[in-house]
Amino acid sequence: MNVVELEKQIQSIRHTLQGIYQQIKLQKSPMLPSPDSSVMGAGEYIQQEQYDVVVCGQFKKGKSSFINALLGEEVLPVATEVATAQVFRVINSNTEDYNLIFNNGERMQIAKTDLAKYGSQVEADLMGSPAFKDKQIDYIEVKHPIPFLPKSIALVDTPGFGALYATHEQITRNYLKRAAAVIFITDPENPITTVQKEFVESALKQTKQILFILTKMDNYNADYIRTIVNENQRILAPLAPLTATKQIQFYPMSSKVLNFATKMKNDKLVEKSQFDVVKEALLKLIYNTVGFDINVQVFNTFNHYYNRVKKALDELHTSASQPGKAKELAEQKRKMQQTFAAEWGNSSTKQQEIMAEIEEQIIGLRNYANDMLSTSHHIYDNMLKRIESLDNNKEADQLANSMSYELQQTYANYWKDLVEDCQCNIDNILSKFNARLGAVAAEGASVQIESYQPKKMGFAGHISNFRNGYMTGSLVTGLGVGAAIIAGTVFAAPVVLLAGSVAALFGGIFAGFSVGRENKLNQKKQELKAHLSNCLQQAYSDIIRRPTHGNLTELQNAERILREAGKEAVASLYAQHKENIDRQVQLLDEQLHADAETRQRKLQEIETAKQVWIPVYNSLKSVKEQLVNLEKSNE
Ligand SMILES: Nc1nc2c(ncn2[C@@H]2O[C@H](COP(=O)(O)OP(=O)(O)OP(=O)(O)O)[C@@H](O)[C@H]2O)c(=O)[nH]1
Numbered sequence: 001m002n003v004v005e006l007e008k009q010i011q012s013i014r015h016t017l018q019g020i021y022q023q024i025k026l027q028k029s030p031m032l033p034s035p036d037s038s039v040m041g042a043g044e045y046i047q048q049e050q051y052d053v054v055v056c057g058q059f060k061k062g063k064s065s066f067i068n069a070l071l072g073e074e075v076l077p078v079a080t081e082v083a084t085a086q087v088f089r090v091i092n093s094n095t096e097d098y099n100l101i102f103n104n105g106e107r108m109q110i111a112k113t114d115l116a117k118y119g120s121q122v123e124a125d126l127m128g129s130p131a132f133k134d135k136q137i138d139y140i141e142v143k144h145p146i147p148f149l150p151k152s153i154a155l156v157d158t159p160g161f162g163a164l165y166a167t168h169e170q171i172t173r174n175y176l177k178r179a180a181a182v183i184f185i186t187d188p189e190n191p192i193t194t195v196q197k198e199f200v201e202s203a204l205k206q207t208k209q210i211l212f213i214l215t216k217m218d219n220y221n222a223d224y225i226r227t228i229v230n231e232n233q234r235i236l237a238p239l240a241p242l243t244a245t246k247q248i249q250f251y252p253m254s255s256k257v258l259n260f261a262t263k264m265k266n267d268k269l270v271e272k273s274q275f276d277v278v279k280e281a282l283l284k285l286i287y288n289t290v291g292f293d294i295n296v297q298v299f300n301t302f303n304h305y306y307n308r309v310k311k312a313l314d315e316l317h318t319s320a321s322q323p324g325k326a327k328e329l330a331e332q333k334r335k336m337q338q339t340f341a342a343e344w345g346n347s348s349t350k351q352q353e354i355m356a357e358i359e360e361q362i363i364g365l366r367n368y369a370n371d372m373l374s375t376s377h378h379i380y381d382n383m384l385k386r387i388e389s390l391d392n393n394k395e396a397d398q399l400a401n402s403m404s405y406e407l408q409q410t411y412a413n414y415w416k417d418l419v420e421d422c423q424c425n426i427d428n429i430l431s432k433f434n435a436r437l438g439a440v441a442a443e444g445a446s447v448q449i450e451s452y453q454p455k456k457m458g459f460a461g462h463i464s465n466f467r468n469g470y471m472t473g474s475l476v477t478g479l480g481v482g483a484a485i486i487a488g489t490v491f492a493a494p495v496v497l498l499a500g501s502v503a504a505l506f507g508g509i510f511a512g513f514s515v516g517r518e519n520k521l522n523q524k525k526q527e528l529k530a531h532l533s534n535c536l537q538q539a540y541s542d543i544i545r546r547p548t549h550g551n552l553t554e555l556q557n558a559e560r561i562l563r564e565a566g567k568e569a570v571a572s573l574y575a576q577h578k579e580n581i582d583r584q585v586q587l588l589d590e591q592l593h594a595d596a597e598t599r600q601r602k603l604q605e606i607e608t609a610k611q612v613w614i615p616v617y618n619s620l621k622s623v624k625e626q627l628v629n630l631e632k633s634n635e
């Protein structure tokens, strides 16, 4: 793979697509269908400077070490204990620069030597987490040269899942939502567990572009590594159809040896680290994602819109230039307008089907909420394990101090995530609905440029990242407040956490041990367990039992808002497409009854509009050719 050449080709395609988007945004002709949210979403996505390749896996499997080995330097915190507590977004840059990026958009430059202070759990456990007033760290930005990676990639180090810090998993899952591709890391200590498999499964819902790496191979003999690789591939085989390459392949390597090799500038050792093979696979993953998936899908979205525009222009042109055909065309269009209303309009079977799909998601939310608030859920179970593993009074006292706050945050964030996931799933349903409406509205278009159908293995054909944003009405803003009832307050003001309405949650802080300071660890554990159980009941009551929104509970309110916002979005998507059709019918009608002079003027207008779209057509054509070449040259 000639990386330099490839990078050039990809950048050229990206720039052309970005240019097309600018043209689309500029066009405001009332004669033409307006671009819908899928076009705008694709446009915003192609303008992103970087796409996230998210490195994830169970705690302590070697994620941070892997990225450090790529950087050729110990930049990210690594430890024998749970290390990564924040997301590190590593951007390939010629100069080094380190910043905290906060959830309110603010940024703060920090020293390289302070990376651990802000992002390491080891430091947090020793010194306490640095607190910021009214804001939280969203991620830590690391700008650093990465010798062979394209600039359009951010490598994201995430906290591991499966440790007893429930917030870590939440941070990671939240970040996974932005992933263009995923690198899943595990080590040879044991074959893939059920928890790991489930994680991979949920990652595959975000992106089909995934790479599996087995680190720490220097610690084991070759036979054992082969056994584990085979075993892992067997365990994950059922998930193969969900991946872009339709196969599960684990790449063994050693970050430790690679690191050493880089320091010693020793090529023999690089070979021994088996990084060369991983590098090839990693580059392939990146170019499949950034070079191909994203470009192809944005191209197809823009091209589809262009075909609709072209069709509208052609019809108007025909009707203005050939009065004999004008009547026929106007009638055809009117018929299609009626069919469209009957089949897709409000209270049509099609809309009811979509609403039923949305309802299914809402029922899912209810089930997940009940799961979350059960004793078998990992939030509860992890805390229980932590209590059981306490081995001295000091630790017990510390946990007593922090437990209420931690649980409150965890439940609140988890609940917020559940609602957001549900919203995201509904968005995907709406996206499909929108595409179907668009297809009906464009029926019979004389296709100028066919959409691009890659033959390529490894084409994912689905990017969830630019599908979001259909449910953005006022209701969903309302949902933000609803979901924020706990989460928002915790985020906004951790200091006044126990004031006001939130104070009621979990019955406030742990009241203190009845046993004093003497060595009665077991009794302390019992009291902590009792408190844990109280906290769960409080959380249950706050979300499922107690009405907090008039006569609705938090859950019922979220359900209501999602349902209504879904309904509003369905109606509004239909209305958008209907408006486009209505306008075209009206324009054709006007032309039908226009005198020769007006018609002539119209022809001029249409001609001018056509001119504007010629460069778009040429650009689309060029992108298509470039995509064909790109695919050919990488076969
Ligand atoms: N021998 C050997 N040890 C490794 C390798 N990669 C990582 N380690 C060790 O494994 C431990 C965990 O590495 P980390 O990079 O912190 O793992 P992580 O997955 O980022 O851990 P968390 O962020 O805590 O989830 C450290 O002690 C590393 O030195 C490797 O390739 N070989």
Ligand SMILES: [Mg+2]
Pocket: 063, 064, 065, 077, 078, 083, 084, 157, 158, 159, 160
């Ligand atoms: Mg780490």
